[in-house]
Amino acid sequence: xxxIIVGAGKVGxxxxxLLMAEGHEVMLIEEDRSKVELLSLEFHDAIMQGNGSTxxxxxxxxxxxxxxxxxxxxNDEDNLVICQISKLMFLRPRTIARVNNPRNExxxxxxxxxxxVSATKIINAVIEEQVKAGDMMxxxxxxxxxxxxxxxxxxxxSSHIVKKKIKDLSMPPGSIFIAVIRGEELIIxxxxxxxxxxxxxxxxxxxxxxxxxxxxx
Amino acid sequence: xxxxIIGCGRVGSVLANRLDEEGHQVVxxxxxxxxxxxxxxxxxxxxxxxxxxxxEFVRPTLQEKTDILLAMTxxxxxxxxxxxxxxxxxxxxxxIAVVHDSILAGLYKELGVExxxxxxxxxxxxxxxIKES
Numbered sequence: 001x002x003x004i005i006v007g008a009g010k011v012g013x014x015x016x017x018l019l020m021a022e023g024h025e026v027m028l029i030e031e032d033r034s035k036v037e038l039l040s041l042e043f044h045d046a047i048m049q050g051n052g053s054t055x056x057x058x059x060x061x062x063x064x065x066x067x068x069x070x071x072x073x074x075n076d077e078d079n080l081v082i083c084q085i086s087k088l089m090f091l092r093p094r095t096i097a098r099v100n101n102p103r104n105e106x107x108x109x110x111x112x113x114x115x116x117v118s119a120t121k122i123i124n125a126v127i128e129e130q131v132k133a134g135d136m137m138x139x140x141x142x143x144x145x146x147x148x149x150x151x152x153x154x155x156x157x158s159s160h161i162v163k164k165k166i167k168d169l170s171m172p173p174g175s176i177f178i179a180v181i182r183g184e185e186l187i188i189x190x191x192x193x194x195x196x197x198x199x200x201x202x203x204x205x206x207x208x209x210x211x212x213x214x215x216x217x
Numbered sequence: 218x219x220x221x222i223i224g225c226g227r228v229g230s231v232l233a234n235r236l237d238e239e240g241h242q243v244v245x246x247x248x249x250x251x252x253x254x255x256x257x258x259x260x261x262x263x264x265x266x267x268x269x270x271x272x273e274f275v276r277p278t279l280q281e282k283t284d285i286l287l288a289m290t291x292x293x294x295x296x297x298x299x300x301x302x303x304x305x306x307x308x309x310x311x312x313i314a315v316v317h318d319s320i321l322a323g324l325y326k327e328l329g330v331e332x333x334x335x336x337x338x339x340x341x342x343x344x345x346x347i348k349e350s
Contacts, residue, residue, distance in 0.1 A: 053294055055320045077270065077298040081321070084297075088324055103272075107302055 001025070004093075005084050006052030007073035008035055011098060015072065020046065026059045045139045055089055070100045080104075083113040104193045105145065121146070137214055140202070147207050150178070153217050157197045161217060167191035172212030174204040209216040219283045221246065223299055228335070230255035232287070235331035237262050238261055244278045269299045272306070279307045284331070288325035289315040297321075 001024050005012045006097035008030035016028045020043075028043055029052035030036050036049040050057035051069070063069060069086045076099060083095035099105045099118040108116045125146065141150040155162055161169060166177060166189055180187040181200040187193060195201070205213050218241045222229050225247035234257045237243045243262030246269055247253065253264050267274030269288065279286070286303055288296035296314040304312050313331045316322040322334035 054318060055324070074295070077292070077294040080298050080301075081294040084328065085321070085324055088327065107298075110305060111301055132236065 001067040002062070002065055003068045003070065004029065004058070004061050004063060005072060006058075006079075007071065007098075008032075008047065009072065009074060012070075012072040013039065015055070015070065016043065016046070017198070029057060029061055049162055053078045053085070054113065055085055058082075058086060058090070063093065063105075066090065066093045068094040068096060070098075072101055073148075076100050076104045076108075080108060080111065080113065083108070084111060087112050109145070137217070138145045139212075148204065149207065150202060150204055151210070151213075153201050153203070154193055155197055155199045155201060159195070160188045161195050162196065162197050165192055165194045169216065172205075172209040172216065174209035175203055175213045178202050178204050190216055218242070218282075218285065220244070221275070221278050221283055221286045221287045223247075223275070223286070224296075224315075225252040225255060225264075226289065226291055227255070229287070229289045232289075234260055244283075246274060246278075254259060269294060272302070275299075275303065279303065279309070283307075284310045286312045287315070288313070293318050293321055297325060297330065304330070316329075 003019055003024055004027045005016050006029045008016070008028045012028060016026050016066070019156065020026050026046050028047040029050055030039070030090045031046065031051050035048055036047055037200050048061060049059065052058060063086060069082065071082035073079055081099040083097050086093050086095050095114045097108055097113045098118045099108060099116045102118045102120045105116050105118055105121065125142070140152055143149070177189045179195060179202040180189050180195070182196065203213060220241055221237055221244045222233050223246045225233065233243050233245045237260050244265065245253070245256065245262060246265040246267055248266070248268050250266050255311065265274060269275060269290065281332050286300070286309055288299040290296055292314045295300050296316060300312045300314040303309065311331060312334055314325065316325065316332045316334055317332050317336050322332040322337065325332050
């Protein structure tokens with residue numbers, strides 16, 4: 001893949017190194033001349049000097065044949081413009097933006113950025129997951145910017161729902177059981193499915209209903 | 218008319234003074250308190266010290282009916298982000314970004330963002346002057 005990274009700060013630099021080590025073709029764009037000079041010892045032709053939020057510089061970097069364009073500068077406004085002009089001007093790049101202020105994530109998604117990554121949000125999510133692990137509800141996948149989750153719960157003997165049928169439970173709104181794993185068997189649950197101890201239950205749940213679901217289990 | 222101007226630079230301040238003189242309701246926002254020194258002593262509008270990219274600073278003004286917002290800081294990308302966010306979150310008659318990069322200004326027009334490009338205007342004016350001489 002050909003990947004253009006705008007911004008050779010800590011994020012851009014390490015991302016570039018990793019991708020190159022994996023055998024991808026990389027071009028780093030950095031505005032600061034002294035930084036470019038320093039990094040060119042390592043990146044050789046894979047780094048260029050210029051303002052990456054202009055069409056001219058992106059074109060020069062070969063944006064038309066890029067598979068992915070990643071905007072990693074420390075300024076959200078620059079990252080937004082880089083992604084937007086890339087989408088508008090060039091052939092087929094996927095655009096990824098680093099979001100410095102997590103509150104900008106929603107704005108970016110609405111404005112045509114394919115994916116946004118917020119370090120603050122990731123660290124926060126990891127901490128939350130660590131806290132929740134004690135409750136035995138393990139998040140497997142988060143969807144829709146973390147608003148919907150697929151979680152897994154292993155039922156203990158003392159669980160409120162053991163020996164009960166799904167149709168007799170009052171499910172919190174915004175949650176649904178999607179699978180039950182019993183030993184080697186995968187059961188797609190319906191109203192008559194009765195839970196047993198040691199069942200692994202997978203549920204799809206909206207963030208706001210998570211606590212209610214945990215209480216029920 | 219109620220107008221919010223973000224960026225009290227050389228152009229923003231003069232525009233604010235003029236609109237104020239003409240009797241319009243003007244709100245000027247700038248990150249730097251010192252920037253307001255450019256406003257005339259007679260300026261009767263509101264001054265807000267703050268960052269136009271941060272919603273808390275623009276919300277109090279925009280949640281009351283405002284006709285026009287002009288994002289005219291010295292950074293094109295800041296102006297483009299401010300206007301796109303305001304368009305998404307508030308109902309305004311017109312939201313205008315000042316964009317010095319001529320290509321960028323054209324591109325964002327395609328995306329439905331109203332832009333004014335000082336570079337284009339100066340070039341147009343100079344060409345006119347040259348042709349007349």
